[in-house]
Amino acid sequence: MTTASPELTRNQSLVLETLAKAEGPLSAYTILDKLRDDGFRAPLQVYRALDKLLGFGLIHRLESLNAFVACAHPHCHAHGLIAFAICEKCGQVDEFSDEVVQKRLAGWAEDHRFKAEKTTIEIRGRCANCLAA
Amino acid sequence: MTTASPELTRNQSLVLETLAKAEGPLSAYTILDKLRDDGFRAPLQVYRALDKLLGFGLIHRLESLNAFVACAHPHCHAHGLIAFAICEKCGQVDEFSDEVVQKRLAGWAEDHRFKAEKTTIEIRGRCANCLAA
DNA sequence: TGGTGAATGTTATGACATAACATGTTATTG
DNA sequence: CAATAACATGTTATGTCATAACATTCACCA
Ligand SMILES: [Zn+2]
Ligand SMILES: [Zn+2]
Ligand SMILES: [Zn+2]
Ligand SMILES: [Zn+2]
Numbered sequence: 001m002t003t004a005s006p007e008l009t010r011n012q013s014l015v016l017e018t019l020a021k022a023e024g025p026l027s028a029y030t031i032l033d034k035l036r037d038d039g040f041r042a043p044l045q046v047y048r049a050l051d052k053l054l055g056f057g058l059i060h061r062l063e064s065l066n067a068f069v070a071c072a073h074p075h076c077h078a079h080g081l082i083a084f085a086i087c088e089k090c091g092q093v094d095e096f097s098d099e100v101v102q103k104r105l106a107g108w109a110e111d112h113r114f115k116a117e118k119t120t121i122e123i124r125g126r127c128a129n130c131l132a133a
Numbered sequence: 134m135t136t137a138s139p140e141l142t143r144n145q146s147l148v149l150e151t152l153a154k155a156e157g158p159l160s161a162y163t164i165l166d167k168l169r170d171d172g173f174r175a176p177l178q179v180y181r182a183l184d185k186l187l188g189f190g191l192i193h194r195l196e197s198l199n200a201f202v203a204c205a206h207p208h209c210h211a212h213g214l215i216a217f218a219i220c221e222k223c224g225q226v227d228e229f230s231d232e233v234v235q236k237r238l239a240g241w242a243e244d245h246r247f248k249a250e251k252t253t254i255e256i257r258g259r260c261a262n263c264l265a266a
Numbered sequence: 267t268g269g270t271g272a273a274t275g276t277t278a279t280g281a282c283a284t285a286a287c288a289t290g291t292t293a294t295t296g
Numbered sequence: 297c298a299a300t301a302a303c304a305t306g307t308t309a310t311g312t313c314a315t316a317a318c319a320t321t322c323a324c325c326a
Contacts (some may be wrong), residue, residue: 009273028313042276047314052273064196064253066282066313083238085247094245100237105216105256108231113261114218120197122253123238128246142304162281175307180283185304199282199313 008053014038015049016070019059024091025067062086062093064122069093081105081119087127094127141185147171148182149203152192157224158200195219195226197255202226214238214252220260227260 008016018034019026026034028046040046050068053059059068062084072095073079081102085094101121109116141149151167152159159167161179173179183201186192192201195217205228206212214235218227234254242249 011274039275043314044276044316045274048273063255083241085242085245085249087247088250094247096241098237098241101234104231104233104237105254108216108229109218109256109258112218112227113264114220114227114256115259115264116218116256117221117258119257120253120255121238122196123242123247123249124252125242125250126248131246131248144305160282172306176283177285177307178305181304 009049011040011045012049012052014040015046016053016058019068019070022070025062025065025069025086025093027065027067031068060084060095062122063120064124069095071095081121083121083123085123085125085127087130088124089126089130092127092129142182144173144178145182145185147173148179149186149191152201152203155203158195158198158202158219158226160198160200164201193217193228195255196253197257202228204228214254216254216256218256218258218260220263221257222259222263225260225262 014035015031018031028043028050031050032040032043032046035046050059050061054061057071057079058074059070060082061068065086069084072093079097082095082097083101085096087093105119106116108114147168148164151164161176161183164183165173165176165179168179183192183194187194190204190212191207192203193215194201198219202217205226212230215228215230216234218229220226238252239249241247
């Protein structure tokens with residue numbers, strides 16, 4: 001599914017570090033701005049690095065945000081179906097997976113002879129901290 | 134959750150009919166092009182109608198495609214959690230819901246004191262027809 | 267050493283979405 | 297019948313996300 005990662009190039013490392021340091025998801029253009037001082041000039045420099053990092057499974061794309069986050073479990077490299085809980089207030093993203101949900105969706109696909117290639121689960125709302133405040 | 138729909142305005146009806154007639158999801162700009170002959174000139178005319186129709190629950194937005202589809206069950210107006218299976222080949226979209234998945238995600242949210250406001254589930258892949266062909 | 271493939275740099279363009287403001291349309295209601 | 301309020305619409309401009317196309321550089325190995 002995901003390609004094994006050799007070592008990262010300079011651009012890939014910079015982008016990954018930027019995401020890893022960030023509080024929440026970042027858009028490609030936000031990453032670009034943060035990396036101007038490191039010589040980044042054009043969106044493609046970011047998008048190309050993001051593509052590779054996605055392939056390595058080191059980051060994820062949040063479809064409902066058009067943004068990217070560093071993987072919360074970059075070592076358990078073979079995580080199956082992943083879900084994201086995204087706080088609309090503080091931007092915090094919680095990455096988790098659920099066997100039951102995964103099996104259930106796989107069951108639906110099998111019943112309908114649908115060959116799933118990529119599944120997106122994103123829950124938008126308010127996190128515990130933001131609700132408490 | 135969704136507001137009750139009074140009757141639709143001319144623009145809203147045109148946009149909804151366009152989506153209902155379509156084979157698959159349409160982007161806002163594709164809808165705009167299809168409605169040029171009906172007097173549509175600017176993206177906002179489409180986006181405003183789409184916003185209302187989303188509020189009425191008559192259409193859905195597919196986050197992973199930046200596109201829109203007519204609701205497959207526009208009468209069962211109170212559908213809970215919806216999932217979409219999207220064929221990458223023919224564009225067909227299958228809209229379904231699953232009680233178990235819904236309860237499971239609600240359980241996660243409760244456990245983590247996360248207040249879910251909108252949940253997206255989108256499965257991309259190949260439909261039965263396209264796999265047979 | 268030179269040739270191959272991958273990564274990078276750069277410019278331009280395409281695709282998706284909204285801000286801001288003016289105008290029109292349709293009830294209420296005094 | 298105004299006056300008004302609420303909503304829908306039209307229009308221009310701009311903002312945001314993503315890729316096409318092409319030139320150059322780099323790392324590696326025959
Ligand atoms: Zn992950
Ligand atoms: Zn929060
Ligand atoms: Zn529906
Ligand atoms: Zn298909």
